[in-house]
Amino acid sequence: MTKLDQELIALRRQIHRHPELAGAERQTAGLVAEQLRAAGLEVTTGVGGHGVVAVLDGSADGPAVAYRADMDAVDARTNVLPIPRSGRVFDEGFASRAPGVEHLCGHDLHTAIGVGVARTLARGSEPVRGRLVFVFQPAEEPLRGARAMLETGLVQRLAPREFYAVHCSPFPAGTIAVSPGYGLPGLDHVRMVLPGGDESVAAAVASEVAALGTVEFPRSIDEYQARFQALVAPQIAAADQESVCVAHWTAQTADGHPATEVLLRVWPQERLPELRARIERIAVAAGGHVEHPVDPFPALVNSAELSTAAGQYLTTALGPESVVWARASWPFNCEDFALFLNEAPGAMLYLGVADTATGINGAPHAPDERAIGHGVRAMAGLLTHRLAVSRPSS
Structure with missing residues (x-):
């Protein structure tokens, strides 16, 4: 040394x-x-x-x-x-x-x-x-x-x-x-404002968001290490990872209404408009609407x-x-x-x-x-x- x-x-x-x-x-x-x-x-x-x-x-x-x-x-x-x-x-x-x-x-x-x-x-x-x-x-x-x-x-x-x-x-x-x-993925914040009075609506919407190709965040460094290593394993080293979408959501309130905060980590970035549109359709179908508090991060x-x-x-x-x-x-x-x-x-x-x-x-x-x-x-x-x-x- x-x-x-x-x-x-x-x-x-x-x-x-x-x-x-x-x-x-x-x-x-x-x-x-x-x-x-x-x-x-x-x-x-x-x-x-x-x-x-x-x-x-x-x-x-x-x-x-x-x-x-x-x-x-x-x-x-x-x-x-x-x-x-x-x-x-x-x-x-x-x-x-x-x-x-x-x-x-x-x-x-x-x-x-x-x-x-x-x-x-x-x-x-x-x-x-x-x-x-x-x-x-x-x-x-x-x-x-x-x-x-x-x-x-x-x-x-x-x-x-x-x-x-x-x-x-x-x-x-x-x-x-x-x-x-x-x-590394981009980042987008989406707030889904939902009808009040029924917490089951927020739970149902969260379940639908989870089906958008979610990759769960690793719970420990050992899990992260295993996933990290898997990405470069010899058998897939020549194969492209076409998309990764990581979504987190927590029930919150906005102006007195239930809301679901969705945090999207998106790869490739070209998937973002599609995912935004799908989340908006989920919110509208539940009688709510979507807000975008900040611009997406590249x-x-x-x-x-x-x-x-x-x-x-x-x-x-x-x-x-x-x-x-x-x-x-x-x-x-x-x-x-x-x-x-x-x-x-x-x-x-x-x-x-x-x-x-x-x-x-x-x-x-x-x-x-x-x-x-x-x-x-x-x-x-x-x-x-x-x-x-x-x-x-x-």
């Missing part, structure tokens, strides 16, 4: 010990900015809240390529995925010191890896051709941070040609999954071309045993990295953090910390490679 690996593990543990909710990432952003400035990057803070943007200009002309990491933690009391705790993390002296707030989704690793990539490339012996843009994003969990950063216009002015990110996953540490043309769609190119590079650089080809969408949360991919094509890659031999099942809050170094070396190499093979903008 290198000295940088050790320093990044210490950084990850410090962030894990002091997690901050969406919109409150002041200390985490300060740590990130301090390390990036020390590495010689040009750093802008306070971007869309506590966002940090750092620029590394190379010694030769070339395009701009961007890398994004998210920084916020979650409210563990309301987390929708009940992730079992692992003593490996919580007994080693760096458990969360913020009551009810924890890094359950791996953003502490994502941040440490992003810092490590920037530091590696800033001190590298090989000259960087072009510009590297590092985006450390707040408020990913509520899907606010990417939009807030983009609304400042800073990322667009830096004009990245391609955008990349990594997310922790239950694959073995040292492996990276790529999913060309696939990604699905994250990895560029087929750039994901394939990334997988090919990583296969050559790391060896074929280190790359998993996943031709399927993940039946999990949506991700606001989708908004950055609307600005420039790119990919989210899935970094393995599991080590089953030592009982580390890949839960993002309890990873094999050697994955940090794996992620840094993989992504530093990939970004350098992408700058080398991309032509400058005309």
